[in-house]
Amino acid sequence: MQKSRLQTGMLRWLWTVLSSGMLAIPFAASPVGAQLLDFPKERLADYSEANPFDRLADGRPKVPENLIRQARELSAEEIWAVLEEKGYQNQYADGFRILHPDQPMVGRAFTVQFMPMRPDVDQVAQAKAKERGLGPLHNQTAIDMLQPGDVTVVDLFGTTVGGTIGGNNLCYYGMTATRSGGLVVDGSIRDLDGISEIAMPAYFKDVDPTPIGNVMLTGINVPVRIGGATVMPGDLVVGDREGVYFIPPQLVKEVLDRADEIRVHDEWTKKKFAEGKYKSSEIYGSPKDPKLKEEYQAYLKRRLEEIRKRRSTGQDK
Amino acid sequence: MQKSRLQTGMLRWLWTVLSSGMLAIPFAASPVGAQLLDFPKERLADYSEANPFDRLADGRPKVPENLIRQARELSAEEIWAVLEEKGYQNQYADGFRILHPDQPMVGRAFTVQFMPMRPDVDQVAQAKAKERGLGPLHNQTAIDMLQPGDVTVVDLFGTTVGGTIGGNNLCYYGMTATRSGGLVVDGSIRDLDGISEIAMPAYFKDVDPTPIGNVMLTGINVPVRIGGATVMPGDLVVGDREGVYFIPPQLVKEVLDRADEIRVHDEWTKKKFAEGKYKSSEIYGSPKDPKLKEEYQAYLKRRLEEIRKRRSTGQDK
Amino acid sequence: MQKSRLQTGMLRWLWTVLSSGMLAIPFAASPVGAQLLDFPKERLADYSEANPFDRLADGRPKVPENLIRQARELSAEEIWAVLEEKGYQNQYADGFRILHPDQPMVGRAFTVQFMPMRPDVDQVAQAKAKERGLGPLHNQTAIDMLQPGDVTVVDLFGTTVGGTIGGNNLCYYGMTATRSGGLVVDGSIRDLDGISEIAMPAYFKDVDPTPIGNVMLTGINVPVRIGGATVMPGDLVVGDREGVYFIPPQLVKEVLDRADEIRVHDEWTKKKFAEGKYKSSEIYGSPKDPKLKEEYQAYLKRRLEEIRKRRSTGQDK
């Protein structure tokens, strides 16, 4: 639009700056606990006991920065390979409109749950919040708790009218607080025109001009359901132009390693196809001819070494 | 079908016997707490503090038997009048297939929540259950806790394949345990042919031959969302051929009283219309002519007295 | 439901009494003209100039009583034959929930149009209505103008919430005013439980507990669109368990005559099939064997004579 917009250049600049973590917003240290559903740190620890990494102050598993960076190259298909094998068939959600389809989304799940407004329940929750010196419980209560590297994962049960987690102001705030982490809403956003300028990946079901309404905040960092997936706080969220994966922390390393192999495999397979000498079934899934198989194995070994070396020496983007 | 079925006569007999509460199944006294989401008795008490009635052993508000009986005459439209006025716009769900559209469903909400299966979370829950001497956590864990007067309200997030809370055996058990209370599933049932013989109201989204699968039990008597409604354990559930209302206990009395007025109002209005002397707007919503208004007020007063007298002397069905 | 309902016996009685036209409600003689869209008598006369019958006081073509009675035997398939041949491909609508699928609906279209509420327009319309000494413009304005033999055809643009033309009181009024004519709503009704007792055919898209709201009455007896059909005031409306036809008055006689032939044809065809001596293609659409063809022609002639004689002597139901 011919609007007084942030320059495209600024958009790019923001993307870069935010990713490199130069801003410093103070973040809310203590969980509120006033909302209807409670999932205390201990309970989260119990149910995510397989987590191999440190934890954030709020108890969520903390997938390390370098793995998050490496995960920016993942695609849905690469993740599927490991998750399916391990029996995790439900960690994928799709059917989203995607704000920036050319930008990957990677970060730690910060979950937020809303339910349809019910005055008796909401009154109790608001009273509890007040008791604890908190302001009114609403979408900003959760948004104010976001941390760098978070992807906000919001259950607004697919609502369009009134199911809008935020518009350009709150998305801008989310962008600064999470360092462009990302947003996944089973619900809507408002002000698509304004949000298009925000340098943060966003996945949403719909768009509507109404602000959020007729719902109540019922959970922060509780387990939530997004489409057919169960999301735990701290899961590694990865979005590409296809959909969104929620990867349990204990599987992150294996997914990344396997992805390296898949990418080398695809590289070699295409090289062979480009030679124009083989039928697809002679080469793919794996080469039929023992010699070719050997050639492939050698290629795989060499390329993996290169990739890992480059990565360890930080030459990797 | 020309099958070896329970006699239709037996079906009627069951309906009668069960409603009058002659059976006595022992019921599980202690909540399990092993499932992912926990909503302890104290928390339920906090969030349902407006409840004017006693509570069941598991902490749920106990809408009294006589009000449940009286509520069998309610229709969706009558309930709407009070709930809308009080600001409860979201306590209604529809879009169900209804097993016995001619039979009302009334009872206390016993809520059950499932989420998509996720092996790491389920393993922890099963281990916790075992620790506490419980069998495997699954649909029967919840079904075994049902009590007379309960309506089982199940969140299976609208799933068809694998989203079947039960077939004819478990529904039969539910019928005996709840004394034909009822079943509301945002999901499916299996074995429609078999279930058609069960003398218990049931509302479900779909039917499928597969048994329940690829889901995990995550909550018993926790707050659940059914369509656009937030359901609290102990809500009065009322279903007619239109849909299902979840009435907060503190509003039950007022709903029932208002319904009496509405029914007398409709009775009088139709009488007037049947005389063929008036336009609809002269009589409905309320009579324009002051004399008619007076006539109506007198009629209302007399009829309400009759109704309440009959009710209090137990002549009421 | 086990409610204090009108007796089923009374329901049947009403159906009979109303069909035989014993009640006499005074009806509004003058069209209002205050609503947004106006379609005066002269304009209606112009655009329905092919009408071969008298007209009602409000200008609508008046398909005669005896043809309406005869039309109660029509099915959608029989009507299709003539309408398709004459180039009327769009006079059919389906996708309705049907209140009494076993009862046919036949009557003269009384059309009502609503549009989404828009305060500036509605204010002008209400002021105009007041000027003319009319009460507030709303659904009852139209309902009060209904006449015996009318089928109310309502464009509520497929709305569910707030798109409810009426509940059990207004439907009861409609039943008495139209002598059980009927109701077709591209929208909803409320109070399905209450309406199930009303002895009037009704076709609606959905059911909801909310009363009509967020819409404004914009036309009475104006041309309306119902699904893919253009309906003119005075069209003969015929509903069976399949859907609803809106027959232009000038085609009614031909449709009825053709239907007699179709029914005799079906009668003979089935007789032949029941003999078990022929393949379907030897008999249907028309007999291949010249002798059989002759036999059929004779049968058709005889049966049509019988049918028409019986009809003319009033032995016909």
Added chain:
Amino acid sequence: MQKSRLQTGMLRWLWTVLSSGMLAIPFAASPVGAQLLDFPKERLADYSEANPFDRLADGRPKVPENLIRQARELSAEEIWAVLEEKGYQNQYADGFRILHPDQPMVGRAFTVQFMPMRPDVDQVAQAKAKERGLGPLHNQTAIDMLQPGDVTVVDLFGTTVGGTIGGNNLCYYGMTATRSGGLVVDGSIRDLDGISEIAMPAYFKDVDPTPIGNVMLTGINVPVRIGGATVMPGDLVVGDREGVYFIPPQLVKEVLDRADEIRVHDEWTKKKFAEGKYKSSEIYGSPKDPKLKEEYQAYLKRRLEEIRKRRSTGQDK
């Protein structure tokens, strides 16, 4: 409707007569082969080599009469048990409107395939048909080949307008020719009012007043896809109020035997539940207490013996 209909009594009579096979229509012995897709007897024999029964003259497996009779008691859930176990996950289709939900449908699949009309292809097919002395290729070509015990399974690729396999005449013919076998259409029927009187089970996606059109007959007794199921000519088709199963002939006996066990299991389980002494998980799926297990095993053995004896002595209905 108040129409001059076949008496309900006659409907019942037909149902009985037709099931007992007293009529004798000559049937087309030779397959046509003119239609686009050809699936000759030898090919059918190859691809159904596991069939343990005789074959019909047209090459289809002939599931015997007594098993068809026995299969009238099957429900979708009972069939699922064996098919799932054997790796047949796709033999079920649902989403149909069901003409007589209280009547089971059982018979041998007679498949018919249509594709969207394409003049160049249809011309060739019609010319080939003429060459072979056949009349025009259309729906009646297939219908004329129906035999007692057949269920016509029609792929009209879900079409409504023009996707109507037939109306009351052809359905009546189908009823007489198949002895009330049945009809499954992934498409529509026309004349629902007329068809309601036909004593033959029918499953269809929709209803429309238009006759079949804009399609061409492309296959008779070729493999077809109905929803997510692959149907082979001669499969045992079983429909209940839930949906339709297409059972490969080689699995029929096992399905029937297992169903007996399931029914005894359900009988015993419900008896136990009715005693009111057990939790559901103590009894169902199988009794936990070894003594109860033993009791059950004895009960199962005795009841199966009774059932099979009754069946073999023909006392079975």
Added chain:
Amino acid sequence: MQKSRLQTGMLRWLWTVLSSGMLAIPFAASPVGAQLLDFPKERLADYSEANPFDRLADGRPKVPENLIRQARELSAEEIWAVLEEKGYQNQYADGFRILHPDQPMVGRAFTVQFMPMRPDVDQVAQAKAKERGLGPLHNQTAIDMLQPGDVTVVDLFGTTVGGTIGGNNLCYYGMTATRSGGLVVDGSIRDLDGISEIAMPAYFKDVDPTPIGNVMLTGINVPVRIGGATVMPGDLVVGDREGVYFIPPQLVKEVLDRADEIRVHDEWTKKKFAEGKYKSSEIYGSPKDPKLKEEYQAYLKRRLEEIRKRRSTGQDK
């Protein structure tokens, strides 16, 4: 596509030229009145009496050029703020495919209504048109009446096949006649490839290769319904990448003023967020800290002055 297309450069040139109003097509001065629905100038004046601006020759309110220019910066969210407050909840429609999502659409509503073809009605209308010396009534009848600054708003009731208001020729004509005003169709367009080169905003539900057919033109500049919105001729139509607003003329000024405030508010809010010192709830909706509030008020005052000054001196784009 690699087609012989208008140069992209030419596309841009057209956009510029057309917006600056250099072309001069003569336009039809007199409304036709032959179509089924009539809404004469006087009636339009009555129902849009709140219009504060001049009127066009055809009676439509004429929102002035400078406000139209200013409105090119509006987004759906900004419009919502005023409309919701004034009780206009229904002036928004979405669910469109958008031809040029990066170009705003702003103009005066020129409404066109079609209904399903019905030969008797169409014959009368065509005869009336002929009588008045008009050519055949069809889509071009309306298109020929378009004026600079118009957005054509077409009710084709969501039809795809045959519901195509035009292809690349008529859209090109519309572009020249309206000076790139715009097009909103509750229906379809044809020739998406060709239309992609047209420098005019367009919102449509679907695309189909068929030309318009099986419909009749029933109204020009009559009130129409687009989705859930009532559109009056002369409404200000504003489309962004989210959807389309139809703004009553009397609210245009207030919407534009409020939008200025909202944009300054967003500007300031984001500045503060970018500082990284505040939680979202400290700043947004309005600053909690009185000092910040004061700072904001001063900023707002200053920026509004700047904006309005720039606008009045014509420095505004």
Added chain:
Amino acid sequence: MQKSRLQTGMLRWLWTVLSSGMLAIPFAASPVGAQLLDFPKERLADYSEANPFDRLADGRPKVPENLIRQARELSAEEIWAVLEEKGYQNQYADGFRILHPDQPMVGRAFTVQFMPMRPDVDQVAQAKAKERGLGPLHNQTAIDMLQPGDVTVVDLFGTTVGGTIGGNNLCYYGMTATRSGGLVVDGSIRDLDGISEIAMPAYFKDVDPTPIGNVMLTGINVPVRIGGATVMPGDLVVGDREGVYFIPPQLVKEVLDRADEIRVHDEWTKKKFAEGKYKSSEIYGSPKDPKLKEEYQAYLKRRLEEIRKRRSTGQDK
């Protein structure tokens, strides 16, 4: 995404190289015949007897290279003109997601059919394949048979999960084997991120991370149905940003000639509109003024000559 991708430059290079046919992959000469449905060369020849061109070795009509090149300029609307006139109303399919909307797709239909997996049938087919020395029957069996200029047309009956014809490796192979011919799937693809880099047009219903599964290959170069279209092997497939046409070979020349006329017509019409002197109905469909008509005829003649000359001298792109 910030991934190690093929360079965009390489993508463009590939597109060019592949279109110019420099690679040479050996292709499978013999049809397999093991799959369930067989459509031998002779049968194809019979049913495509109107084909005016040579045939490929596999029996498919071979629309010549120069016509394929010329067809790259076709749009859906231009094709519609001839097909509709000739009575081919069903040769169009839409509702696809389009990989490269700015690139046209043109080629010869290579059809592939899958049906839901059914173990008994699949076992026979696999055994037959083995007998003939073929590897396992699956998607690669068909993909290995692709030839330059082919568009793969796949019936996966609209399946998403498991209905993925391939990911980036097989699409890359398809690109090299068909020289960027194209892909139409009534089903899904996987790995959208990876496939976005493939220089081959692709039309698919959905995207999913799962590999192909729970289906069996049932036909190669058999007639298939894609949406409402019947596709014959060898049809000319043309896709634009609107949808896909399947043109019978005998109509290709006429479609191309007519398209030239349509394009000249549009060119002239727009020129006239750009002059700003005419109403749309004066010029379009054809000029009303005899002088203008003459002018147009002369223009058409001249331009067609130019176009055809340029084409014959190969100056045409």
